[in-house]
Amino acid sequence: MRIELQKRGNTSVLFSVLSPLLALALTLIAGAIMFGLLGKSPLNSLYIYFVEPLLDVWSLHELAIKAAPLILIAVGLSVCFRSNNWNIGAEGQFTIGAITGSILPVLNPEWHSPLILPLMLIMGMIGGALYAGIPALLKTRFNTNEILTSLMLVYIAQLFLDWLVRGPWRDPQGYNFPQTKSFQPEAVLPEILDSGRAHLGIVFALIAALALWFMMRFMLKGFQVSVLGQSERAGRFAGFSARKMVWFSMLLSGALAGLAGISEVSGSIGHVQPVISPGYGFTAIIVAFLGRLNPLGIIASGFVLALTYLGGEAAQLSLGISDKVSRVFQGLILFFVLSCDTLIHYRIRLILNPSAAQEGKS
Amino acid sequence: MTFEGVEASPLLSVRGLTKLFGSFAACDTIDLDIGHGEIHALLGENGAGKSTLVKMLFGVLQPSSGTVSLEGKPVVIPSPGEARRLGIGMVFQHFSLFEALTVAENIALSLDPRTPLAKIAEETASVSRAYGLPLDPSAHVADLSVGERQRIEIVRALLQNPKLIILDEPTSVLTPQEAERLFETLMRLKAEGRSVLYISHRLEEVQRICDRATVLRHGKVTGACDPRQETPASLARMMVGTEVAEVKRDSANALGDVLLQVNKVSVASRTPFAVALKDISLKVRAGEVLAIAGIAGNGQSELFDAISGEYPISDNDGIVLRGKPVGRLRINGRRLLGAGFVPEERHGHAAVSALSLSDNLLLARSRSDKKAFLAGGPLAIVKRDAILSAARRICSMMDVRKSGDDPTAGSLSGGNLQKFIVGRELDRQPSVLVVNQPTWGVDAGAASRIRQALVDLAKAGSAVIVISQDLDEIFEIAATIAVISDGRLSEPYPAGELTLEQIGLLMGGIHDSHSGEKSSGEDRAGMEAAHAH
Numbered sequence: 001m002r003i004e005l006q007k008r009g010n011t012s013v014l015f016s017v018l019s020p021l022l023a024l025a026l027t028l029i030a031g032a033i034m035f036g037l038l039g040k041s042p043l044n045s046l047y048i049y050f051v052e053p054l055l056d057v058w059s060l061h062e063l064a065i066k067a068a069p070l071i072l073i074a075v076g077l078s079v080c081f082r083s084n085n086w087n088i089g090a091e092g093q094f095t096i097g098a099i100t101g102s103i104l105p106v107l108n109p110e111w112h113s114p115l116i117l118p119l120m121l122i123m124g125m126i127g128g129a130l131y132a133g134i135p136a137l138l139k140t141r142f143n144t145n146e147i148l149t150s151l152m153l154v155y156i157a158q159l160f161l162d163w164l165v166r167g168p169w170r171d172p173q174g175y176n177f178p179q180t181k182s183f184q185p186e187a188v189l190p191e192i193l194d195s196g197r198a199h200l201g202i203v204f205a206l207i208a209a210l211a212l213w214f215m216m217r218f219m220l221k222g223f224q225v226s227v228l229g230q231s232e233r234a235g236r237f238a239g240f241s242a243r244k245m246v247w248f249s250m251l252l253s254g255a256l257a258g259l260a261g262i263s264e265v266s267g268s269i270g271h272v273q274p275v276i277s278p279g280y281g282f283t284a285i286i287v288a289f290l291g292r293l294n295p296l297g298i299i300a301s302g303f304v305l306a307l308t309y310l311g312g313e314a315a316q317l318s319l320g321i322s323d324k325v326s327r328v329f330q331g332l333i334l335f336f337v338l339s340c341d342t343l344i345h346y347r348i349r350l351i352l353n354p355s356a357a358q359e360g361k362s
Numbered sequence: 363m364t365f366e367g368v369e370a371s372p373l374l375s376v377r378g379l380t381k382l383f384g385s386f387a388a389c390d391t392i393d394l395d396i397g398h399g400e401i402h403a404l405l406g407e408n409g410a411g412k413s414t415l416v417k418m419l420f421g422v423l424q425p426s427s428g429t430v431s432l433e434g435k436p437v438v439i440p441s442p443g444e445a446r447r448l449g450i451g452m453v454f455q456h457f458s459l460f461e462a463l464t465v466a467e468n469i470a471l472s473l474d475p476r477t478p479l480a481k482i483a484e485e486t487a488s489v490s491r492a493y494g495l496p497l498d499p500s501a502h503v504a505d506l507s508v509g510e511r512q513r514i515e516i517v518r519a520l521l522q523n524p525k526l527i528i529l530d531e532p533t534s535v536l537t538p539q540e541a542e543r544l545f546e547t548l549m550r551l552k553a554e555g556r557s558v559l560y561i562s563h564r565l566e567e568v569q570r571i572c573d574r575a576t577v578l579r580h581g582k583v584t585g586a587c588d589p590r591q592e593t594p595a596s597l598a599r600m601m602v603g604t605e606v607a608e609v610k611r612d613s614a615n616a617l618g619d620v621l622l623q624v625n626k627v628s629v630a631s632r633t634p635f636a637v638a639l640k641d642i643s644l645k646v647r648a649g650e651v652l653a654i655a656g657i658a659g660n661g662q663s664e665l666f667d668a669i670s671g672e673y674p675i676s677d678n679d680g681i682v683l684r685g686k687p688v689g690r691l692r693i694n695g696r697r698l699l700g701a702g703f704v705p706e707e708r709h710g711h712a713a714v715s716a717l718s719l720s721d722n723l724l725l726a727r728s729r730s731d732k733k734a735f736l737a738g739g740p741l742a743i744v745k746r747d748a749i750l751s752a753a754r755r756i757c758s759m760m761d762v763r764k765s766g767d768d769p770t771a772g773s774l775s776g777g778n779l780q781k782f783i784v785g786r787e788l789d790r791q792p793s794v795l796v797v798n799q800p801t802w803g804v805d806a807g808a809a810s811r812i813r814q815a816l817v818d819l820a821k822a823g824s825a826v827i828v829i830s831q832d833l834d835e836i837f838e839i840a841a842t843i844a845v846i847s848d849g850r851l852s853e854p855y856p857a858g859e860l861t862l863e864q865i866g867l868l869m870g871g872i873h874d875s876h877s878g879e880k881s882s883g884e885d886r887a888g889m890e891a892a893h894a895h
Contacts, residue, residue, distance in 0.1 A: 119798060220728055221740035226717070231710040236672050237703070238725045239694035 005346040015344050020290055020297075023336035024304070030332050040319055048318045049311035049329075059310060061196025063154050065268055066309045068201035069094065069260035071302035073284035075209045078293040079216070083249045084229040084274030089150030090134065090257040091281025092157035093128040097258020098265040099161055100127025105187035106169050106180045120262055128258015129251045131157065136250035140243045146250070154281070162274045169272060179273040189267030199267030201260070203347050206299065208256055213295035224298070225249070257281060278309060279327075286334045305330060371434040372559050374419070374526055379428035381414050383643050388414040391428065396526065399555045401548060403568040403589060405601055406578035413563050415578070416528050419559070420452045421445040432525075451519030452528040457511050466499040469518045482521075490517050493547050507562060509540035516547065519770040527551065528559045533567060544569050565594040577601055598866030601848045615841070618648030620682075621825035622669070622701070622794045627680040627689075629668055637661040637849045639668060644844060646825040648793070651816065652854065653840030654829045657869050661849035662829045663706060666798040669827070670703040671696045682754050682793060684858050694729035702792030704784055706799040706829075708776065712783045715772030719764070719782060720746070720753040726786050752789065760785035761811065777808030784812050788819060795819060798829045833865060845869055 015022075031049070032042035039230030053059045073090045080087045087093075101124025105115055135149040162178075171181040189199040216222035218345035228245045235242055265276055287305050312326025376394040380387060389411045398401045406412045417423040419430065421439035429436050432448055439445045445452070459468050466483040473482065483499035490497040495513040503511060512532065519527055529548075548558055548571055562568055568575060569589045576584035577600040585600035622645070624879040639661050646652040656662060667673040669681060671693040678689040683699050693703065701723040703726075705711045713722045724735060724744065734752070737743045750768060757764065760781040764774055771779055780801070787795055800816065801809035817839050820826045829846075830836050836843055836857075843860055845852040845868035852868050 013735065218743050220724075220736060220744055223721065223724060223728070223744060227714055227721075230714045230716055233707075233711045233713045234725060237670075237705060237711055239692060239697075239729055 002351050004349045004351055005342070006349045008345060011344050015340075016105040016171060019344060020292065020301070020337060023290070023333060023340045024073045024338075026336040027329065027332045031329060031335075034325075034328065038321060040041055040321070045315070045319055049309060049315050049325075052318075053307060053310040053314055058196050061193075061198040061309055063306050064198040064202040066306035067302045068205045069264050069280040070287045070305055071299055071357060072201070072208055072260040072263070073253070073281055073285035074291065074302060075205075075212045075295045076256035077284055078291070078295060078298060079212060080249040080253045081288060082216070082229045082293050083245050084232070085139075085246055085249045086147045087090070087135070087150050087250055087253050088147050089132070089152075089154045089281070090253065090284065091239040091277065091279065092154035092285055092294070093131045093254040093257035094261035094264075094277055094281045095154075095157040095161050097124040097128035097156075097254075097261030098129040098272065098276055099164065099261075100124055100259070101262025102180070102183075102265055105266075106272065107185055107259075107317045109181050112184060112186050116184075117189065117258050118268060120187060121259060123344045124256040124258045126258070126261025126286055126328050127253040128261060132250040132254020132257070133247070139250075141247050146246075150228075161272070161276070165272055165274050180271045182271045183266060187266060188270060189263055191210070191267075191304045197268070197335060201263035201267050204259060204263060205302070208232035208259075209295040211298050216295065221248075257284075283309075283330055286330055286337070290333060290337050305333070308333070373400075373433060375431040375434075376419070377429050377431075379415065379418060379430065381411075381418060381423060382426040388582050389418070389425075390673035391856040392578070392583055393563075393580075394576055394583070396557050396559060397573075398557060399552050400574060401552055401558045401560055401572045403572035403575035403577065404559060404561045405565075405568060405575050405597065406727050408832055410578040410601070411581040412578055413530065416452070416530060416559065416561060419445070420450060420528060424640045446522050446524070449525035450528065451522055451526070453512065453515045453519055453523035453530065453532060455530040455532075459511055459514060461504040462502070464500050464502055465497055465506075465514055468503060468514060469521065470501075472518055473521065485521060486517055489520050492573065493517075495547055498894055507540075509543070512540075512544075522549075524556065526557045526559060528561070530561045532560070533562065541567070542847055543611075565597050567587075568597070569594070588849050593703065595863040595867060598869070599861070599862060601866070606767075615649035615821055617650055618823060620645050620647050621684055622796075623682040625680055625682065627666060627668060627675060627677065629673075629675055631664070632673065637664055639664050640849045642849075642851045644854065646794070646827055646842075648823050648825055649820055650670065650842060651826045651828060652822045652842045652844065653841045653857075654827065654837040654844050654846050654851065655831070655833060655836050655865055655869060656829075657831065660846050660869075662798060662846060664849070665851075666703075666705060666796065666829060669796050670701075670705070678804050697727075697730040702787030702790055702795045704787055704795070704797040704800065706802060707774065708779050708783060713771040713779060718768045718770055719757070719762075719774075722782070723753045723756065723786055724749055727790065730790065756782060756789050758791065760815070772803065777804040777818070780804050781808050781811060784815060788815055791822075792819075792824060794825045794827075796827045798831075799831065800828055801830075801832065801835055809835070833862065860874040 028046060028050075032046055035042045035045035049061060053063065073094065073295055077087060077090060103286045104111065131153065133149070134153060135146040136143070138144040138149050165180060166178040169180045170178060174181070178219055189195060189201060191199050192203065215227065215332045224235070224245065226239045228240055228242050232242045235245075260280065261276070264280070265272055271275060283305055287298055287301045290301035290304065290357045308326045311329070312323040315321050315325050316323045372395040373392070374396040376392060379389055379392040379394075392411070392415060394415075404415065406414050414423065418425045419439065421441045421444055424440070425490050430438065430439065437448060439448065439450070442452070460471075466479055466486055470477065470479055470482045471488055486497060490513065491493075495517055497510065497513050497517060503514070506514075520563060532544060548560070551558060552558070560568070560572055569592070575585075575587055575589040575597070576583055577587070577597070577785045579601060587600075589597065624642055624644045627639060627642045631638040633748050637660060642665065644652065654662065654665070667783040668675050671688065671691055674692055675689045677683065679687045680689040681695055683701055684687065686699060688696050697703075714725065717725070727735065735745055735749050737745050749855065753768065756762070762774070762782045762785065764778060771782075774782065783793045784797070784800065788872040795816070797816065800812050804812070813835060816826055828836070828839065840857045842854045843857050843865070845865060847869060
């Protein structure tokens, strides 16, 4: 017996639209089962996990704080993925962006100028872009697989950050904690409203999403992205360069991840420490796919995934279960999104011992 | 059909064998008989259905209908293992050997796993001695030549004591000396009463060693003969088809200036499966249709890539377009000079299946029609409406049948999509149009529409190059014909002076001067692979 995936003749438009919602519903069902197995009341747990965080103003601010890097990174990745370049290393680009963006406040803590913040943001973007340029260079030069190289660079970036904050960048007055001095006020990304902590990061995210939506929808550049992503050969026929597209998409997504990194450090944390991300760079991959690689869809899915982080914290406090549960939910969502998409395009067929069936015929 | 000299019960008898891929019949009601102790040739062009037929005989594919009988008994061959058990062995064109293992280990892989390796080595040695196939069982495959590797495959087949051995293009990878050795082995097998099904499109060797031949064309048997009674020319005719349309020679167009010229262009192959172009020269004038004939995979795509500028060549003067050297210019630069291009593969090269027709229009013309299709300067904003109306114009001009206003390219039939792709270029009124396989896999109505459009374009004063495998088409539209074989282009001949036989021979790489000699074919393996690719 074997299982085959058979391509469907025509794919249902209705289900293509419903697929992300279906995936969310299935995630909730699987989550309820999981809570049940953990001995908690499924409905109450889901309420605490997914609804309660939406009821307080302060936690809505937290939601925006967590959604900002997810959306920023994911819209960049969506351009990458659409052009068939698989940048899996946004987490590393996020980290390097945070580091290069923090050079000014860490090394010049006494520089009080309004220039410092824009410079930090630009340096963060440049750092992230350059770091994403490494897999781009390797891919265009040596035809290496960018999935592997970008992923491996994540660990290098994280260990480099760890070394920095334990070594050269450690705050001498910090009681030996592995972290830098707190940034001067001019180097901190301002909050948008008085009611909570949400900072300009979410604004950057929304602007980036709208800009890339415009590019993909109306500009020749967006057309090049989708042509080269679907067929490099057709792109060559059109006179579009696949090599330039590798650079464009990697540098773009790297810059946005870098911007997310410095925004997070400057806006939410206020200094550099060994761990600055709960895996935003990887979760953004889920955000990108849940949003159908469409920048507007990504805004919505970014908030959904941000909720899984908040819910994880809430579950830890109110239910007393590990915050690893948020990772489980993220995994479930990705799993169901991908399987719903697969089943829209393919049907499953069981083939029971083909040779026996044929011998029976003769 | 019946044959002289076949015993009452042939070893293998195939009746009405059909293999459908969707609605396409790769093999269409094939009848075939192979007698005991016979070397039977299976002839045909690429895509004629030879490989599909033998894959069914070896159990790799299952027929859609029809019967196979072995020694009078109907059999079903569900798998290669069963084929071996029934006494059918096969030597594939592309070997399936592990380079890191020794000869004996490779052979052991296909045998009963309980047989000890020492015994296999011993048998290998004795079989290889008996059939004149010298092999060292302990040698590593990586160290062996192609001919030696083929011997492993043959010995592997022989160890199972088969009644029928199928050889798929066996000499395509061999040097002439190795081929000689192979022929001796085949004669020995024949003397033992074993039968051989020998697939080839090299006519002299078929004439030399085969007792009978079955010729396939477009999935059908078009001839069964004794190759020794035939000439290479008559075999070639059976392979490429006899029904050639009346050559329609409308009042010859007045020829103008040379619009496109290729000067002694050589291009090394980009991939192991590509064909290298060797010293190609051609000229096409305003008002002329030049056809380039040839069997698939002889360098047509590579020539198209070089002329279109998808892969620019290093010699800038190698290609001259309307008086300007353009060898190093890319495709859009050449389009701006007035050239248009239609590649062979519709899906994924000429068009992106998942994109709409209007998007696919933009695909080919984003640069050449920048003014009409793009706005906003550096922002390069796509003007949807302008493109949509241009796409509608093309569809009505070429009579493209479609559902909806702007459907995806993938939803159109091959013929309608091809009409759109050709129309997309004609709409620009290019002064030079290069088309690769304009009507490949296209229904007859669309094909004649496209051919008419090409003829009309030339009449209007453009230069047209048509690269085609379809000789009927070539005779219908071309004023001048050149033949490409193994990356070399023949002299151009006026269409009226060339016979089908001559083209067939040129296509097989046999030139008038030495038709009796062995054709050069070292690159055949590459060419087959390029075709499959």
